[in-house]
Amino acid sequence: MGEKVIQVGLLGMGTVGSGVVKLLAANAQDIARKVGAPVRIKKVLVRDPEKPRPGLLPDQLVYDVTAVIDDADIDIIVEVMGGEQPAKDYILQALNRRKHVVTANKDVVAKYGRELFAAAEANHVDFLFEASVGGGIPIIRPLKQCLAANKISEVMGIVNGTTNYMLTQMTQHGLDFATALRQAQAAGYAEADPTADVGGWDAARKIAILASIAFGTRVTVDDVYVEGITTIGAEDIEYACELGYVLKLLAVAKETDKGIDVRVHPAFIPHHHPLAAVQDVFNAIYVRGDAVGETMFYGRGAGQMPTASAVVADVIDVARDIRHHVSSRILCTCYEQKPLCPIEQTASPYYIRLLVEDKPGVLAAIAGAFGAQQVSLHSVIQKRKVDNWAEVVLITYRVSHASLRLAINTIEGMSIVSKVQNVIRVETGEID
Amino acid sequence: MGEKVIQVGLLGMGTVGSGVVKLLAANAQDIARKVGAPVRIKKVLVRDPEKPRPGLLPDQLVYDVTAVIDDADIDIIVEVMGGEQPAKDYILQALNRRKHVVTANKDVVAKYGRELFAAAEANHVDFLFEASVGGGIPIIRPLKQCLAANKISEVMGIVNGTTNYMLTQMTQHGLDFATALRQAQAAGYAEADPTADVGGWDAARKIAILASIAFGTRVTVDDVYVEGITTIGAEDIEYACELGYVLKLLAVAKETDKGIDVRVHPAFIPHHHPLAAVQDVFNAIYVRGDAVGETMFYGRGAGQMPTASAVVADVIDVARDIRHHVSSRILCTCYEQKPLCPIEQTASPYYIRLLVEDKPGVLAAIAGAFGAQQVSLHSVIQKRKVDNWAEVVLITYRVSHASLRLAINTIEGMSIVSKVQNVIRVETGEID
Known part of the structure; x- marks a missing residue:
């Protein structure tokens, strides 16, 4: 086992950051065997370097981000500060200084993914973010x-x-x-x-x-x-x-x-x-x-140690890449820009809960109004009274969002209808 | 995109093999983008090279394994023949000729894993087997x-x-x-x-x-x-x-x-x-x-296309390694030999179904016999009669397999017991 230590710089020492420190320490031996070299935290960016941190020495704590990002010994920057800024700027700086980056930050990945992937690719480094979705769940x-x-x-x-x-x-x-x-x-x-x-x-x-x-x-x-x-x-x-x-x-x-x-x-x-x-x-x-x-x-999908599990898995993956002198093995996979489907054109069955007048002929009138907008009803339940109104629940057949909205507008205008209380999509699990 | 084609040699053209051919063809463009180069099947080992195979040309079909394994253009051997032999020998030969190997073969991996990993490591090639467990499920x-x-x-x-x-x-x-x-x-x-x-x-x-x-x-x-x-x-x-x-x-x-x-x-x-x-x-x-x-x-966990999904995922992973001039990034992770826990020492609650005499005092006698072997009963149900016997169902508290067996032997020897019909473990889902 070549004993070049893989050095990590940690940005943020909140819940997830403390979890990463704990996990890298607890399973250090196993992780070293998997990587082929020890993985150690060298520096941690914190807000208050005077506050004692379990598992870390005072001289590991810094409050200036450049002391982490510019440290030539550090191979991997782990960003667990959360929030858009300054996290995004720090990640970008780290990538541009040819540091591999691991982040748990969904805000940054969802908003700045394109720019950050491009920087990772240009600098021949890894950019991993397993923890940004689903916490500990591999996805x-x-x-x-x-x-x-x-x-x-x-x-x-x-x-x-x-x-x-x-x-x-x-x-x-x-x-x-x-x-x-x-x-x-x-x-x-x-x-x-x-x-x-x-x-x-x-x-x-x-x-x-x-x-x-x-x-x-x-x-x-x-x-x-x-x-x-x-x-x-x-x-x-x-x-x-x-x-x-x-x-x-x-x-x-x-x-x-x-x-x-x-x-x-x-x-x-x-x-x-x-x-x-x-x-x-x-x-x-x-x-x-x-x-x-x-x-x-x-x-x-959340919590200190599940999230740390995903972050450290990414660190191990980067460390394996470093040991094998490879990087950017898998980067951005957005190969083309596909059009979005406008919400009006999406379709599904819907559940609709209404308060209507409690008298004969009302259900027929409602069904007729839906039918006029090409919305077919799969089932109708009339079960209980709310004040003097009857509560009616409808499940439609598959219908476009646009048609459904038109039908709801019509229904809302009917004098026999007191209120449309809720409209909720039904996901059938069938292939559309 | 460097256009060096990644060439695959396929061993076996049964259900899974045909699925691999189909899938590599169906999603060829996406796969090429992910890998950074096209992935193509060059040769396929079949039993009967005269039988026409959809998606393959006659000159791709061979019945001599060396024509695949010794082909210098082939980068990856995919073994989907199944069974222990000759699959294991072919895999070993392929690894020793410095071919990366992907297999779906649980028999071979479960029995010869150690030897095959060693050969992969010695030859600096990948050996992947995602499809061997859980079919299409990533595990x-x-x-x-x-x-x-x-x-x-x-x-x-x-x-x-x-x-x-x-x-x-x-x-x-x-x-x-x-x-x-x-x-x-x-x-x-x-x-x-x-x-x-x-x-x-x-x-x-x-x-x-x-x-x-x-x-x-x-x-x-x-x-x-x-x-x-x-x-x-x-x-x-x-x-x-x-x-x-x-x-x-x-x-x-x-x-x-x-x-x-x-x-x-x-x-x-x-x-x-x-x-x-x-x-x-x-x-x-x-x-x-x-x-x-x-x-x-x-x-x-099985089926043609789910299994092909796992096989082709491995092929893509190897192809990415080839494109990045890296191999053996993740090989055997059996770092030590740990002892096995003998089944007698495992412990859990048990479900036991018995036929006993239908008379007063029987349940007490049975509970006493279990108690004498340190087996405590969590619950006892006596519900129905089978011929002239009463069917009794017991759930024990957590007990070792050894104690449970002793208790069952005792019970079986009791004159009031007609038959121990079944003994089944209860997995509580709690941490032991």
Whole structure:
């Protein structure tokens, strides 16, 4: 074993950074055997170098980023600061100084992927980001390598643990959204400002990254249609269950003949779909390829050690490249720019919950209004009264988003309709 | 793009071989972009070179293996003949002629892994075998790369599609073993001689391979304790369901303080365990690591195109190595030889189904006999009569295999006991 030590410079010593330090120490011997050389942290960029850090010596701590990036002994920069800036600038500087870079930063990868890949390629270094999606779940490398022989048609994931925890609690205990959110905050799963999670924006960044890799075209967060779970009521979840579905916040990317369809929204999925069994803070990513068929990757999508697991796996991969004098073996795989499918042209069955007048002929009138917009109804349930109104739940056949919106507008204008309470897509799991 | 074509020699043109030819043709353009060069099949070893093969020209077909292995233009040998010999000899010859080798052959990898890895290392070539376990499911590369930062404590899989199909049918439709087998044969999922599948031997080869990689120690098929599903009755499955479990044929490998515990047997798993939802011919491998926690990899464990997906992924990986002038980047990871845990020392709760005399005091006598062997009973169900006997079902607390066997021997000798009908392990999913 040639004993050239592989040296790591760590940017950030928060939750994930501390996990990386812990993991590299705990499994140091195994990692050295896999790499063929020891892997050590040389310097760590911290905000406060005076604060003692377990597992690190004071002289390893620096507060000036150039002391890390310009250190000629450092081979790999690991960025675990999070946020767009200054993380993106630091990564770019590191690549331009011919350092390999490993990052867990979905914001930076989703927004600046193109620029950073180009810099990595120009400088003949690796740029890896397994931890940016799905926490500890292997998904980037499986898409880039293990499923590389496939034409991927669909990636569908539960990629936000906070909302999956909330929806699981709502499903199991009949909670409403506000109670589930308070519970998630109390459990430490949701932040004080939960917008990024419950609004779907965290999931949108992740599906942008996954779609880019799966379809070989650059998809950014701005390309993603996003609906959050804030309008989901306990009633919607009850109806889902009764109709044989589970309600999940899905991140969906499909390659269709109308372009790349990429979106985040709550959806009914059939209870027998592999994603339906994914509960609590667990994440899973379901991938369909032309050769492999259906696959799914399941695990913890966040947390200190799962995320550190993915970061250190990337470090090991880079270290193996360094030992074998190779780099940029697998870089950007966005070979062409494919058009996006406008959300209006996407199609699926829909669930619609309405409050209508409780009198004869109302259901026929509603069905007629949907029919006039070419929306056929698969099933209609009328179950309970809310004040003096009747609650009606409809499941449509597959219909375009545009037609559905027109139909909903018509329905909303009808005097017999008090309110359209919710409209939720049904993902059938069938090939479109 | 440097246009040096990567040339493949294919050994075998059965189901998987034809799938590899199809897939390399169907996605040729994407694969060329990923590799940076076209990947083409130059020669194919077949039994009958006169038989026309779709997608191949007559002069690509040869019946002499040396015409493939000795061809200086061929970079990668893909072995998809199956069976131990002559496949193993051909692989070894190819490695010794400095050809990279990709194989789908679990028999060869499970039995001759050590020798073949050594030959690959000595000749500075790649030796990849993703398709040997789990068909299209990425699991070898995830274990060797994506989870490389972890100390793996447990790998537990449903790795045989035939038996999982049979057990699913038995569970859903109350079939007995013989009917389920006939149905699997009619559906083309089971062979005329189903021994390797229903006897657990196919799963044993796969878990030997997985255990070797997960724990960094060579485990061969002879090290695996094996029980098949031939004794499973419809009653056992009914009781599993009633008690909140699902019955699966599990391939289990754990690193314990008594050594490597590796076995294949039917098991009750809790209905909420991620593996419990894996139905029909689908496979899944559940992996627990110290950092990542629980992960699971799900998909089609067999079939022409899923297997071809894994084979061609390996070909792409080797081709990328060739393009980057690197090889043997990741070879054997069995760094030490760890002791095995004898099956007698393994421990778990057990399910036991007995026929006993239907009279007062019998249950107390049985509980006493178990207690005398230090086996505590968690629950006892007495539900129905079989002829003049009472059927009793027991779930024990965690107990060693040795103590359990002693207790069963005692029970079998009791005059009030007609028959011990079945004894099945319970895998709780808890960390041991």
